[in-house]
Amino acid sequence: MFELGTSIKKIKKRGGRKLGKQALREERQFYLFIMPWLIGFFLWHAGPMLYSLYISFTKWQILSAPIWIGLDNYKTLWRDIFNPSRLVLFRQSLIVTTIFTVLMVPLRMIVDLGGAILLNQKIKAMPFFRAVFYSPTIVPAIASAMVWSWIMQSNGGLISLLLNKLGLPNQTWLYDQDTALFTLVGMSLWGFGSQMLFFLAGLQSVPPHLYEAAEIDGATAWQRFWYVTLPMLSPVIYYNLITSMMGAFQVFDSAFLYTGGGPNYATHFYVLNVYNTGWRDQNFGLASAMAWILLGIILLMTLLVVRSSAAWVYYEGEVKRS
Numbered sequence: 001m002f003e004l005g006t007s008i009k010k011i012k013k014r015g016g017r018k019l020g021k022q023a024l025r026e027e028r029q030f031y032l033f034i035m036p037w038l039i040g041f042f043l044w045h046a047g048p049m050l051y052s053l054y055i056s057f058t059k060w061q062i063l064s065a066p067i068w069i070g071l072d073n074y075k076t077l078w079r080d081i082f083n084p085s086r087l088v089l090f091r092q093s094l095i096v097t098t099i100f101t102v103l104m105v106p107l108r109m110i111v112d113l114g115g116a117i118l119l120n121q122k123i124k125a126m127p128f129f130r131a132v133f134y135s136p137t138i139v140p141a142i143a144s145a146m147v148w149s150w151i152m153q154s155n156g157g158l159i160s161l162l163l164n165k166l167g168l169p170n171q172t173w174l175y176d177q178d179t180a181l182f183t184l185v186g187m188s189l190w191g192f193g194s195q196m197l198f199f200l201a202g203l204q205s206v207p208p209h210l211y212e213a214a215e216i217d218g219a220t221a222w223q224r225f226w227y228v229t230l231p232m233l234s235p236v237i238y239y240n241l242i243t244s245m246m247g248a249f250q251v252f253d254s255a256f257l258y259t260g261g262g263p264n265y266a267t268h269f270y271v272l273n274v275y276n277t278g279w280r281d282q283n284f285g286l287a288s289a290m291a292w293i294l295l296g297i298i299l300l301m302t303l304l305v306v307r308s309s310a311a312w313v314y315y316e317g318e319v320k321r322s
Helices: 002-055 072-081 089-118 126-138 141-151 158-165 180-188 194-204 208-216 221-249 253-259 270-280 284-312
Strands: none
Touching (some): 002 284, 072 284, 089 270, 126 194, 180 253, 253 270
C-alpha cells in the first residue's frame, strides 16, 4: 500500500513537471506570435507618443535641434484661452470643435439608429438595401469632398439650382461664417457608417419575448421602442457615444478639404490648428503640447461618460445591488 502511494506521487510529480513545460512552451509561442504587433506598437505608436511628449517641452523647428523650455508651451496655451483682447486660434479651435461635437454626436447617432431600424425590417432584397446604405462609408474622403464642393457651390451648385427652380436665392453654405460650421455638421450626417452596423446588430439581439410581453400588456409601438428597444440598446449606445465623441474631437479632413478652416476661422477645428501650427508655422513643440492637451480633453470626456454609464447602461442578466 505504501509503495502504491509512492508510485502515485511520482506519477503526479512527473505529470506536473510535464504540464509546466507545456505551459511554458505555449507561453513562449504566444509571445512569439504577437511579437510583430508588439514591435509595431512600440515603433509606430508608443515610441512616437513618448517622443511627442518630450517635444512638447521644447521649442523645435524641424531644421534645428530641439531646445528645452519646460512648461512654456503649456503656459502659452493657457494664457491664450483667457486672452479676450485678440483672436486666439487655440481658443477659437476649442470653441469650434466643442460646438461641432455637441451637435454632431447626438445627430449622428439618431441618424444611424434610424437607418438601423429601417434595415432591420423583414422585407425582400434587404441585403441589397443594406449594401446601398453602407456604400457611402467606403467612398474616399477626397472623392466625397469634390462631390460636396460642387453640390454646395453658391453659384451653379446642385442645391443652388434646386433653390433657383423654387424661386429662392443662392445660399453661401460653406462660404459664410454664420453657416459654414452648421453646414459641415449636416454634411457629416451623410451616409451610414459602422455605428449603423452596431445598432443593427444590437436590434437583432433584442429577445423577441420582450416585445411579445410588451404587446400583451398593451404597449404602443413608441412605448415598445422607449421601454424595450432603447434599454436593450444602451450598451451599443454607450460604445457608439464614446467612439463618436473621440472622432468628433479629432475631426480634420472636412475642414481641411472643404473650407481650410475658414471663412474667418469659423471652421478652424482643433486638429487642423495642430496641423497648421506644426507644419505651416514650423512650431512642433507647441503643436505637440496642443496634441497632448487634446488627449487630456478626450480622456476627461471619456471618463465622464464611463462614470455616468452606471445610471443608464443596462446589460441583460445584470443584477444591480442596492
